Amino acid sequence: MIVNILNNLQKELAVFVISIAVTSVIIIFSQTWWQTSYDSMRDAKNDLNDARQRYYTALNQKRLLKEFEKKFGALQKSGIVGRENRLNWVDVIENLTVDFKIPYLKYRIEKRKPVTSTDLSQRYPGIDIFKSTMTLQLQLLHEGDLYTIINTLHKNARGLFDIQSCIINRNPALSESLLDSNTDKNFSANCRLNWYTMKKKNIKPINNRSS
16 A cells, blocks of 8 residues: 555656756746747847948938039039139120220239148048139229129139238229229229139059069
């Protein structure tokens, strides 16, 4: 009787131990599977975030590129980027001389020279900037004619310029009042304008030679 009870207990203990072992294996497997699934989900989420970030970065770069192309095209059209258009400057000057009845206007354009500036080189390292100085000698009826000439150049001439210097003097006359003057050359003016153009810097490739 006791032997049978012990045998039954031994069997039940064995089944219990086996059940515990199987349960432990299932729990360990479940935890491993859950951790693997969690890691996979986290990696997938990170990949999704990276892909989304690259997508938005690409969109932003495309937008910036379009804006740059638009601005670059406008600069090319205005004559700031590329070769200087001296023929256009001369045409505008000669036309305004006729249109505004300027009695005398003489111009001279010096050779184009590079602009050397540490600040510009640091701010725009990939661009070369050039300057051409234009000298204007004028005889004018009114002082306001000088403003008209500068303003017309600004509106119609292709390129970008600034005024380095401009001096206007009244010419000696027999009459004190301009209303009584018999000449259309009441004022003399001398101006120096700096015309600017720019282009992409030419970078020479480095030749790697093996010794």
